[in-house]
Amino acid sequence: MSLEATRANTAAMATDPSQTGLLGRKVAPPASPDEARLERVSNPHADVDYLARFTAPEFTSLCPVTGQPDFAHLVIDYVPDAFLVESKSLKLYLGAFRNHGAFHEDCTVRIGRTLVDLLQPRWLRIGGYWYPRGGIPIDVFWQTGVPPSALWLPDQGVPTYRGRG
Numbered sequence: 001m002s003l004e005a006t007r008a009n010t011a012a013m014a015t016d017p018s019q020t021g022l023l024g025r026k027v028a029p030p031a032s033p034d035e036a037r038l039e040r041v042s043n044p045h046a047d048v049d050y051l052a053r054f055t056a057p058e059f060t061s062l063c064p065v066t067g068q069p070d071f072a073h074l075v076i077d078y079v080p081d082a083f084l085v086e087s088k089s090l091k092l093y094l095g096a097f098r099n100h101g102a103f104h105e106d107c108t109v110r111i112g113r114t115l116v117d118l119l120q121p122r123w124l125r126i127g128g129y130w131y132p133r134g135g136i137p138i139d140v141f142w143q144t145g146v147p148p149s150a151l152w153l154p155d156q157g158v159p160t161y162r163g164r165g
Contacts, residue, residue, distance in 0.1 A: 022089050029092055032100055033110070036093040038118050040083040049122065049148045052084065053077050056094050063133070064101035071131045072104065075156040076115065078124040079148055085119055104130045108140035116144060123147045129158045137161035 021027075022039060030036040056074040063070055074094070093114075097107055108128030116124055125143035139160070147153055 022092065023086055027092070030096040033093060033096045033114075036096040037089060038093050038114065039086040039089040040118055041086050043080045043082055043084050046080065046082050049079050049151055051077055051151060051153060052080055054085075054087070054090060059094055059097065059107075059128075061097040061104075061107050062099060062101045064103060067101065068133065070104065070133060072107075073129040073131075073158050074108070074111070075127045075129075075158060076111070076124070077126075077153070077156070078115065078119065079122040079151060081120055081122050083119045083121075085115060104128060104138045105140050109142045112142045112144075123151075127156045127158065129161075132161060 021037060054074075054076040056072075056076075059072040059074045061070050061072075062068065094111070100107075102110070108126055112124060112126040115121070115126075121144070123144055123146075125141070125147075128138075128140040130138045130140065137160075
């Protein structure tokens with residue numbers, strides 16, 4: 001499924017918890033990010049700026065050339081507007097990359113763009129801290145623009161790769 005098709009699928013997602021398809025139900029993990037269903041719920045505090053953070057320290061995908069596993073520590077920060085991402089759907093979406101072949105940059109930016117399309121947040125950033133393969137760590141950072149000026153924005157807390165020091 002293309003990014004455009006993913007965007008079209010997110011337009012019809014649930015906006016209240018009683019209408020989510022995943023929350024409170026036993027569901028099979030999606031086979032790919034294209035099959036995953038991200039859901040959103042209404043933000044009860046849409047009148048204020050605050051930071052929501054999701055951390056996925058064991059994110060995995062596959063190298064599209066070798067098929068070998070790649071591992072990353074993802075940190076997703078966003079300032080919600082009308083919607084929040086439903087966390088179970090996010091967990092399943094991120095897990096769907098486990099058998100997906102894509103380069104580090106593609107995985108990181110795709111996740112950020114997909115969340116922006118679903119949530120239309122005031123601001124979002126994603127840091128993909130990829131573990132070395134072939135001796136080279138790759139860190140990928142993407143954000144939507146300048147964060148709100150009064151926002152408390154803590155460091156993402158992931159140290160850069162230092163090797164053996």
